[in-house]
Amino acid sequence: MFKNLFLLASLLASFAAPAQDVNGKRFEGSWSGTLRLPTVAIDLVFNINQTDTGLHASMDSPDQGALGIAVKEVNVKHDSIIMGIPEIAMVYRGKISADTAILGTFTQHGQSFEMNLSKGAPKKVKRPQEPSTAPNYKVEEVVFYNKAADIQLAGTLSIPNGKGPFPAIVLVSGSGPQDRDETLLGHKPFLVLADYFTNNGFAVLRYDDRGVGASGGVFETASTADFAADALAALQYLHTRKDINKRKSGIMGHSEGAQIAAMLAAHQKEPSFIVMLAGPGMSGDQILLQQQEFIGKGSGASDSAIAQTLRLNKQVFEIMRSSKDTALIRERMTLFLNHAYNDGLLPHAPGQSKEEVVAAYNSELLTPWMIHFVQYDPQADLKQIKIPVLALIGAKDMQVLAEYNIPA
Secondary structure, eight states: OOSOSOOOGGGBOOOBOOOSSGGGGGGOEEEEEEEEOSSOEEEEEEEEEEETTEEEEEEEEGGGTEEEEEOOEEEEETTEEEEEEGGGTEEEEEEEETTTEEEEEEEETTEEEEOOEEESOOOOOOOTTSOOSOOSSEEEEEEEEETTTTEEEEEEEEEOSSSOOEEEEEEEOOSSSOOTTOOBTTBOHHHHHHHHHHHTTOEEEEEOOTTSTTOOSOSTTOOHHHHHHHHHHHHHHHHTOTTEEEEEEEEEEETHHHHHHHHHHHHOSSOSOEEEESOOSSOHHHHHHHHHHHHHHHTTOOHHHHHHHHHHHHHHHHHHTSOSOHHHHHHHHHHHHHHHHHTTOSOOOTTOOHHHHHHHHHHHHSSHHHHHHHHOOTHHHHHHOOSOEEEEOOTTOSSSOHHHHTTO
């Protein structure tokens, strides 16, 4: 998916904030709840410890693999608690009930959602999609190289039993740092797909993104074009193997991975087919504006609030598309964000200064990935594709809207 609503992975740190009330002892322990967003439900755990210097708190998002996120603001007064993570403009406010429950509200970037917490860790949910038996095919741990970037990538190749060469699929993940199974919210979709297709006669290669798991490289500084080079290296690796039919090997990409599949199909000779799962047919700024509108409506935001958000973000994206010079984009963005803050248009956590808010927005917006995503329009590449394409988007998808992107 495109840049999860929750941007947590970079916040793994240790920080303590002092309590302001002796009642902090009542809040000590682990508290779990489910944050129900318009598109997804996310389990969260707040870990609160009382020490001689006050309350120490951290937050876990087990479904997203993010643990020990620093809660930098912890304030207790009588039966109420406020916890804040300024870096993601998040605040939780709650009131304790019978020492076993906290009734409260989770707020992020100006949107609020009811979220109650229960004492203790969340219940583990069994996901039924994963294979329940040992694989009836060969499984091989492999490494391959992106020579241009001087990066070694690691993955799993599953190969059908019998005599090859076999048709092959490279699975390419969506945005965000993904492991080879594309593990997200307790699901492992790439493991499920690899098992299905290998049982049906395809060799399947799935791999850890650069900088993730056993793969080398740095994820944070890479753009979609860099990830496309990694996917091409995966397909080129398969073409070196005698058990793979290189005339029948292609790419199946999800979300950003589908965009990568189209980019490679337009400019490289290696893919013989592509499958686009929730792939965009529109430019990145259009995708993001559609997301914001539909998610805003789904969360119950008012029409005026949605309109204001869209106006603000249209201006942000215009700045991001205005130049190929990142330094010039940053200069223009900083000026715009300062004006927006002065006009009260930038949601932020209590206590954040204007400088901190502007720096946080710049840090989130002006990454190589985001700039490339906003500036890139897939139309030119899609028009050049001559090989077979299967494009699928779920009707309930609120991030890549089928009604716009399938026709595009």
